[in-house]
Each structure stands twice: as structure tokens, then as C-alpha cells.
Amino acid sequence: MSHKILAVDDSRTIRHMLQSVLTGAGFEVELAEDGMDGLEKLDHCAPDLVITDINMPRLDGFGFISGARARTTGASVPILVLTTESGIQLKQRARAAGATGWIVKPFDEDKLISVINRLVI
Amino acid sequence: MSELRDLFFQECDDLLESLSSGLNDLDDASGDAETINAMFRAVHSIKGGAGAFGLDALVAFSHAFENVMDDLRAERLQVTADTLALMFTAGDHLSDLVDAARNGTEIPVDTADSILSDLELLSQSVGGSPMDVNTPEPDFVPLAMDFGGPLDLGDLPDIGDPADPVLPDPLDNAALPDLPDLAAPAAGVAAGLPGISMSFAPTSELYANGHDPALLFRALEDLGDLTVRADIAGLEPLGVGDWRVPMLVWHLDITPDDGVDLAAIHEVFEFVEGLCTLVITEHATPNAPQQTAPTPLLEFAPPAPLSSSSSRSEPPLPTNGALFTDRMSSDGPPPNDPSPLPDTTPGNPPHSKDSARASTIRVDLQRVDRLINLVGELVISESMLRQSMKELPHSASKTVEEAMGQLKQLSGVIQESVMAIRAQPVRSLFQRMSRTVRETAREAGKSARLVTVGDATEVDKTVTERLVEPLTHMVRNAVDHGLETTDIRRALGKDDRGTITLEAAHRSGRVVITLRDDGAGINRPKVREIAEAKGLVRPEDDLSDSDIDNILFRPGFSTATKVSNLSGRGVGMDVVRSEIQSLGGRVTLHSEPGQGTAISISLPLTLAVLEGMVVTVAGESLVVPTLALREMLQPGQGRIERFCDDDRVLTMGTELVPIVDLGLALGYRRAPVDLNTLSLLLVEGNSGRRTALAVDELIDQREVVIKGLEQNYQQIPGIAAATILGDGQIALIVDTDQMIASACGGLSTTAMEPDQTKVIHHA
Numbered sequence: 001m002s003h004k005i006l007a008v009d010d011s012r013t014i015r016h017m018l019q020s021v022l023t024g025a026g027f028e029v030e031l032a033e034d035g036m037d038g039l040e041k042l043d044h045c046a047p048d049l050v051i052t053d054i055n056m057p058r059l060d061g062f063g064f065i066s067g068a069r070a071r072t073t074g075a076s077v078p079i080l081v082l083t084t085e086s087g088i089q090l091k092q093r094a095r096a097a098g099a100t101g102w103i104v105k106p107f108d109e110d111k112l113i114s115v116i117n118r119l120v121i
Numbered sequence: 122m123s124e125l126r127d128l129f130f131q132e133c134d135d136l137l138e139s140l141s142s143g144l145n146d147l148d149d150a151s152g153d154a155e156t157i158n159a160m161f162r163a164v165h166s167i168k169g170g171a172g173a174f175g176l177d178a179l180v181a182f183s184h185a186f187e188n189v190m191d192d193l194r195a196e197r198l199q200v201t202a203d204t205l206a207l208m209f210t211a212g213d214h215l216s217d218l219v220d221a222a223r224n225g226t227e228i229p230v231d232t233a234d235s236i237l238s239d240l241e242l243l244s245q246s247v248g249g250s251p252m253d254v255n256t257p258e259p260d261f262v263p264l265a266m267d268f269g270g271p272l273d274l275g276d277l278p279d280i281g282d283p284a285d286p287v288l289p290d291p292l293d294n295a296a297l298p299d300l301p302d303l304a305a306p307a308a309g310v311a312a313g314l315p316g317i318s319m320s321f322a323p324t325s326e327l328y329a330n331g332h333d334p335a336l337l338f339r340a341l342e343d344l345g346d347l348t349v350r351a352d353i354a355g356l357e358p359l360g361v362g363d364w365r366v367p368m369l370v371w372h373l374d375i376t377p378d379d380g381v382d383l384a385a386i387h388e389v390f391e392f393v394e395g396l397c398t399l400v401i402t403e404h405a406t407p408n409a410p411q412q413t414a415p416t417p418l419l420e421f422a423p424p425a426p427l428s429s430s431s432s433r434s435e436p437p438l439p440t441n442g443a444l445f446t447d448r449m450s451s452d453g454p455p456p457n458d459p460s461p462l463p464d465t466t467p468g469n470p471p472h473s474k475d476s477a478r479a480s481t482i483r484v485d486l487q488r489v490d491r492l493i494n495l496v497g498e499l500v501i502s503e504s505m506l507r508q509s510m511k512e513l514p515h516s517a518s519k520t521v522e523e524a525m526g527q528l529k530q531l532s533g534v535i536q537e538s539v540m541a542i543r544a545q546p547v548r549s550l551f552q553r554m555s556r557t558v559r560e561t562a563r564e565a566g567k568s569a570r571l572v573t574v575g576d577a578t579e580v581d582k583t584v585t586e587r588l589v590e591p592l593t594h595m596v597r598n599a600v601d602h603g604l605e606t607t608d609i610r611r612a613l614g615k616d617d618r619g620t621i622t623l624e625a626a627h628r629s630g631r632v633v634i635t636l637r638d639d640g641a642g643i644n645r646p647k648v649r650e651i652a653e654a655k656g657l658v659r660p661e662d663d664l665s666d667s668d669i670d671n672i673l674f675r676p677g678f679s680t681a682t683k684v685s686n687l688s689g690r691g692v693g694m695d696v697v698r699s700e701i702q703s704l705g706g707r708v709t710l711h712s713e714p715g716q717g718t719a720i721s722i723s724l725p726l727t728l729a730v731l732e733g734m735v736v737t738v739a740g741e742s743l744v745v746p747t748l749a750l751r752e753m754l755q756p757g758q759g760r761i762e763r764f765c766d767d768d769r770v771l772t773m774g775t776e777l778v779p780i781v782d783l784g785l786a787l788g789y790r791r792a793p794v795d796l797n798t799l800s801l802l803l804v805e806g807n808s809g810r811r812t813a814l815a816v817d818e819l820i821d822q823r824e825v826v827i828k829g830l831e832q833n834y835q836q837i838p839g840i841a842a843a844t845i846l847g848d849g850q851i852a853l854i855v856d857t858d859q860m861i862a863s864a865c866g867g868l869s870t871t872a873m874e875p876d877q878t879k880v881i882h883h884a
Contacts (some may be wrong), residue, residue: 010162010166011132011166011169011170012128012131012132013125013128013129013132013166013169013170013173014166014169014170014173016125016128017125017173020125053169055161055162055165055166056162057158057159057162069329076328076331076333077331078331078332078333079330079331084165084168084169084172095330095395095396098329098330098331099330099331100330100331100332100392101391101392102392105169105172105173106169106172106173106175107173118336118337118339118340118389119331119332119336120336
């Protein structure tokens with residue numbers, strides 16, 4: 001059975017890119033457009049891993065992660081932050097919110113897949 | 122990849138539009154914090170996508186822009202007129218960069234650099250942004266895992282660089298205080314490490330952040346021969362102590378495979394740094410753990426105190442170890458909080474502007490056009506079917522009649538809905554004009570702003586696309602010629618800053634776009650003077666104000682004394698008008714001295730259907746667009762006078778209107794017919810000139826689906842397009858403006874070449 005990944009990003013381009021990379025690697029992919037959408041999808045699709053952007057309308061990545069961690073559906077799921085910023089402050093905030101790891105955009109496909117494979121059972 | 126690229130550039134267009142709309146909101150002080158947030162996200166998303174496609178110039182510029190946006194967002198910078206001016210310029214430049222990236226063209230380096238450095242200066246003036254990697258946090262220690270790899274791109278490491286294989290990018294590293302320099306040992310032992318021992322004690326945060334020690338061990342197993350021992354010494358008896366504090370410590374021994382270096386092992390623990398206590402020790406001999414006094418190679422511990430480092434007061438449960446989820450603990454809270462937590466979601470309330478956003482899909486325009494075409498055929502088939510039913514010897518049954526009625530209604534609704542797909546708001550068109558206003562004002566040394574009204578009004582996509590040029594020209598004119606200079610405005614007691622208003626509204630089945638300026642109005646004496654000098658009017662002509670205003674639309678008229686590169690560009694308002702006419706539009710102008718000028722463009726909602734009068738000429742059906750139709754006269758109703766030899770004119774009060782016999786003009790017949798036996802259609806062109814078209818019979822007025830002739834055949838003088846009527850007959854649609862032009866040009870009914878008209882007949 002293939003693992004399911006929820007990708008949350010407000011950029012159509014990045015969503016499309018993630019979808020093609022992840023489906024290409026054999027994952028089942030669910031997409032969400034922002035944090036609010038992400039939380040809804042999280043409850044419905046019970047993913048094995050979540051990838052989220054930080055800067056998003058309505059509910060940003062930090063809010064999404066905290067929200068996810070407060071839910072039974074997202075309490076222990078690995079959440080990867082996909083961000084263009086690699087600043088330490090951002091990572092600390094992401095971790096404080098409950099992020100599992102982070103990937104800096106632009107991402108290398110192989111690297112992304114290997115990181116994901118390290119985080120899903 | 123090219124599909125993805127297209128998607129990116131489409132998205133860029135949307136993002137630039139929202140940036141531009143945000144700038145305008147800030148400009149007229151209707152913006153708020155969310156406006157700046159949305160603008161930040163727009164620039165940020167462009168940067169993100171640009172990075173993925175290796176568009177370095179775009180990345181660099183949007184990065185600088187983003188920093189300024191971040192300063193505004195954090196209120197380190199205030200929105201001042203100067204800041205705003207720079208942001209507008211930067212927004213325009215960003216749009217240019219996107220275009221350049223899309224088309225693979227170059228942008229002059231000097232302008233780019235000056236805007237970039239302006240942005241950087243602005244950002245530095247407030248102490249820079251924390252997002253900028255060049256200004257690291259005080260406690261940020263450059264990491265050993267950097268391995269001295271080139272990080273010249275700031276926070277955008279070049280992941281595609283094959284010369285840098287050890288760099289664990291794009292995974293970045295967290296701060297690791299007191300981390301020993303790993304570069305030397307890693308380089309030295311790359312061929313095969315001796316045995317390595319690790320002791321690993323996770324904190325509760327490690328579990329809370331979605332990590333699972335078992336997965337870390339599995340990843341280590343891929344790197345070599347691994348043994349794992351769990352140290353249960355710290356394990357409390359059930360019911361004693363805080364079960365949420367992890368009690369297990371793991372001892373791991375690994376004999377790495379050839380080629381596995383310490384960096385690879387370190388990478389496994391990358392995300393858990395700070396979430397566990399980890400001690401890595403290296404042994405001289407493989408598989409001989411702890412024989413010699415081990416020297417810790419790498420050691421890190423979580424920040425203390427453990428519990429306070431989390432921002433969450435109630436860390437969720439680790440669900441990974443069965444031991445920890447036992448409900449028998451009496452000290453702690455129940456492991457699973459039964460209450461659902463729908464309201465704990467932090468962040469903005471969902472009732473922001475974005476929540477009303479409709480979900481959309483992107484469809485290739487060709488598919489929509491195909492659909493529109495097919496629906497047109499459907500409508501035609503439906504009316505053909507109706508026609509055939511009428512001609513049946515027996516009247517159709519009532520059920521068939523009802524079914525036909527439903528079919529007609531349905532196909533009508535389908536047609537409307539399909540047309541609506543092509544409709545899009547004029548917002549993007551209007552926002553492009555905002556830039557034109559700024560640039561023109563800057564070049565002309567004036568101060569101007571654009572106000573838009575009704576920019577959600579929808580128009581056919583083709584119409585908005587084809588309006589860009591004429592509207593740009595009109596806007597340039599309005600700023601360049603319409604507005605007074607700041608000095609004069611001040612002297613007149615007007616606001617220093619001129620206002621250009623663009624307004625769109627639906628009015629009786631058409632879209633009316635009005636461009637208004639609050640300038641001086643048309644200088645009629647000067648217009649007349651120039652027109653006389655150019656021989657366009659005679660000094661003795663009695664001209665009304667509106668006659669003079671309309672001179673602006675005459676070919677060969679331009680009030681600009683020098684051809685500036687602004688409104689000049691070698692085109693006059695006559696070109697603007699003919700472009701709008703070709704869209705089925707009408708242009709009207711209204712000017713008030715000292716108050717300003719308003720130019721209205723009235724356009725059809727769609728270019729796919731046309732309201733027309735079906736007529737017959739020599740047994741052929743023709744369609745005359747209702748738009749141009751002013752009056753219809755039955756045979757014998759009009760007073761027809763003879764003019765010169767063969768020409769006839771219609772007397773309308775004091776006005777003499779030329780008559781064009783469509784049968785002769787289009788070559789349907791050779792010999793003239795007595796005009797008193799024909800019906801006359803009085804048509805008016807955009808120039809205001811009128812002509813009477815003589816036809817054999819008036820059939821009825823109806824909507825027809827326009828079928829272009831050009832792609833199937835060729836352009837024909839006097840004919841705008843073709844259509845298929847209900848009975849399957851092909852009918853040509855008359856180009857009234859060309860008919861009027863040829864009639865008024867020489868008052869001749871034989872303006873068209875006979876050879877060409879013959880072709881039409883057989884077409």
C-alpha cells in the first residue's frame with residue numbers, strides 16, 4: 001500500500017511540482033491550498049506524512065502545524081516544512097510549533113524523496 | 122517541465138496582479154495589514170517558483186523586494202509616499218523580470234541594479250530583515266556540516282552543483298552549539314569508518330514533533346551493520362513518575378559500510394538535533410565498542426529545561442511506544458484528551474477576504490473556444506429543426522412542441538453559460554493601466570493617480586486583450602494632454618495630483634468603459650485652429666462643440682506639437698477608434714472646459730454572437746448588425762432624390778443621406794432596381810455618418826453566431842463575417858462601417874471592385 005502525503009502550499013506551481021515528484025515516487029498525494037484547507041484535508045485523508053509551506057493566506061504554516069499537532073489526526077504524523085528561508089529563527093519557530101523537519105526550496109527531488117523515506121514507516 | 126513553467130508564469134501573472142492591487146490599495150490608503158501580508162506572499166511565491174526554475178535574476182530581485190515587504194509587514198518600515206513610489210517601481214520591474222524570464226530576454230542591467238540597490242538600501246536602513254541570511258542571529262554558529270561548501274547564494278544553496286557532493290543541501294541545519302569541527306575527520310575517513318557507538322536519549326519533544334526512534338534506527342541500518350540496545354534502567358514502574366518524560370536510552374553500535382562518512386550518520390539525526398541527547402563516539406577498531414576510552418565525536422543535548430522549550434502547554438502524546446500510552450498512570454492527565462479541539466486552531470480567523478475565494482480550474486482557451494463553437498452549432502441545429510417542423514404537412518403533436526420549447530430554452534441557457542466562461546473581470550486590464558499612468562506622469566513631469574471603479578465587471582477575454590493597446594494609448598493621452606502640470610493645477614486650486622478614473626459597468630447588454638480625467642478639458646479653439654491648419658475643416662464651417670471634439674478622432678489630427686514618446690508613437694485617436702470599432706465597440710467623447718474629459722467605450726459582451734437584422738437581396742440572405750441600425754423604411758416611405766447621374770440620396774429633414782444598393786454593391790445583381798420598390802435601412806457608423814442600405818426584403822431580427830470568414834476563406838470588403846441561419850442557409854454579415862465609408866467617400870454605390878464581388882457571390 002502506498003503512503004499518503006498531504007502537501008500544503010498556496011503556490012499552484014509548487015503544488016503541481018510536489019504532486020508530480022511525489023506521485024512519480026509512488027506516493028499517494030493530497031493537496032491543500034493553505035493552512036485552513038490543510039487542517040480540513042488532514043482530518044479527511046489521514047496522511048502518513050505532511051509537507052507544508054510557511055507563508056500562506058488564511059492560516060500560515062506555523063499555525064497549520066500547531067493546529068495539526070492539537071488534533072488526533074496530526075498529533076504524531078511527521079510534518080516537513082518546505083520553505084525558501086533557511087534562517088535559524090524560522091526553524092526554531094517551526095520546531096516549536098511541532099515540525100518534524102524542513103526542506104529548503106528549491107528542493108532537489110531525490111533529496112526530498114530520501115528525506116520522506118526516512119520519515120514514513 | 123515546460124508545462125510546469127507555463128503554470129509558474131500563469132501564477133506569476135496572478136501574483137503580480139494581486140501585488141499591483143495591493144499597491145493601489147496602499148496608495149489610496151484603503152490597505153491594511155492583510156494587504157501587506159498578501160503582497161508579501163505574492164513576492165514570496167514568485168521567489169519560490171523562480172528558484173525552482175533557476176531564474177536567478179528573478180530570485181535575487183524578489184528576495185530584495187521581499188525583505189522590504191517583510192520590513193513593512195513587521196512595521197519596521199512605514200508606508201510613506203517615497204516607500205510607495207519605490208514599491209511601485211519595484212513592482213513594475215518585477216513584472217518586467219517575469220516577462221524577461223518568460224521570453225528569455227534581457228533587461229538593461231543599470232536600471233535593474235539601481236532599483237535593486239534602492240530596495241537593499243531601504244531594507245538596510247531599518248536594520249535588515251531577520252530572513253536575510255547575511256544578517257544571522259547573534260547565536261547563530263556556522264555549522265560544521267557546511268563543509269566549507271559554497272553558500273554564495275545566501276539562503277538559496279545551489280543544489281545542482283555537482284562539485285559539492287558532501288553538502289547535505291537542500292536540507293539545512295539547525296544551530297548546534299559547541300559542535301566540533303566535523304570537516305577534518307569526515308574527509309579523512311570517507312573510505313570507511315571504524316566502528317561508531319552512539320547513545321541516544323530522546324526527549325518528549327522528539328515524539329511530539331512526529332519523530333520515531335525506530336525510523337532513525339532504520340535509516341542508520343541502511344548505512345551499515347547496526348546493533349541496538351535499549352537501556353531500561355531509567356524506566357519507572359507503572360504509576361510512578363511522569364510517564365510523558367521518555368525513560369528509554371538507546372545504545373547503538375554501527376559498523377558503517379564503505380563510503381559512508383560521518384556526515385551521512387549525522388544527517389540521520391539532522392532533524393532531531395536539540396530534541397535528544399546524542400553522543401557519538403568513534404572506535405579505532407571496528408566492532409570493538411567501548412574497549413578503549415572513547416572520545417566523543419559529536420555530542421548534543423536538548424536545550425534545558427526540557428519542558429519549557431515547547432511553545433505548547435500540553436504536548437500531545439507520543440503514540441510510538443506502547444509503554445507510554447498506557448492509561449494506568451494516575452498522576453498525569455489522561456493520555457488522550459477526549460475533547461475535540463476545533464477552536465484551538467491558531468492564526469487568522471477564517472473569515473478573511475480569501476475565504477470567499479471561489480475554487481477555480483485552468484482550462485486551455487482552445488477548449489473553451491471549441492465548446493463555444495459547438496454550442497453555436499447546437500443553437501443553429503435547434504433552429505433548423507424548428508424550421509423543418511414548421512414545414513411538415515401535419516402539425517406536430519403537443520408533446521413534440523413542448524420538447525422543442527424545452528430544447529430551445531436549454532440551448533439558450535447553455536449558450537449563455539458557455540459565453541460566460543470566456544468572460545473575465547476587467548481588473549487585470551485596469552491594473553495594467555495603473556502602470557501606464559505612473560510612467561506617463563513621470564515622463565511628463567506630472568503627478569497622477571489612477572482610480573478604478575467596477576473592475577469586477579466581466580468582459581470577453583478577447584475584448585480585454587484587444588483593449589490593452591487602445592486603452593493604453595487613451596490613458597497616455599489623458600495624462601499627457603488631459604492633465605495640467607502641477608503648477609497650473611495648484612494655481613487653479615485643484616488637487617496637485619491629477620486623477621484618472623477608469624470605470625467599467627454593464628449597461629443594456631453591453632459593457633461601457635469610461636476613461637475620465639480631471640484635467641483642463643479639450644482646448645477647442647486650439648483644436649479648431651490645428652484642424653484648419655491641416656485642412657481638416659474650413660474656417661467658415663459652423664462647428665458645434667461636439668463636432669470639434671470629434672475632430673480628435675479624424676485621421677491625421679494630433680494636438681501634440683512634438684511627437685513625444687508618450688502619447689505620440691505615431692498613432693492618433695483615429696487608430697484607437699478603429700481598433701475599438703473592430704471589436705464592435707463605439708467611442709464617445711465628452712469634455713467640459715476646466716473640468717476634464719471623459720471618453721466612453723461601449724462594447725459587446727461577447728464577440729461570438731451578434732444581434733442582426735436578416736434581409737434578402739436578390740434572393741440571398743444577408744445580416745445587418747442591429748448595433749449600427751438607426752431606422753428602417755418600408756418601400757416608398759423615404760424621399761429619394763436623384764443626385765448627379767446615377768446616384769440617389771435619401772432626404773432626412775435637411776440631411777442628405779447616400780443610398781447604397783446592397784445588391785449592386787456586393788455584386789448580387791448588375792442592373793439597378795427602382796429604389797422606391799426597396800426597403801431602406803438607415804445605418805450609422807462610429808464616425809456619426811449615415812448611409813441608407815437598400816435591400817429587397819426585411820425578414821426578422823435575431824441573434825446570429827458569428828463565423829469568421831478569414832480563417833476559412835479570406836477577408837472580403839464590405840463583409841464582416843458569416844453566419845448560418847436556422848434553415849441551414851449561409852448568410853454574410855454586412856460590414857456597415859465599410860459600406861458607409863465607401864458610400865460617403867465618393868457618394869458612389871459601386872465602390873467595390875466587381876471582380877471581388879463576383880467571388881463573394883460564388884463563395
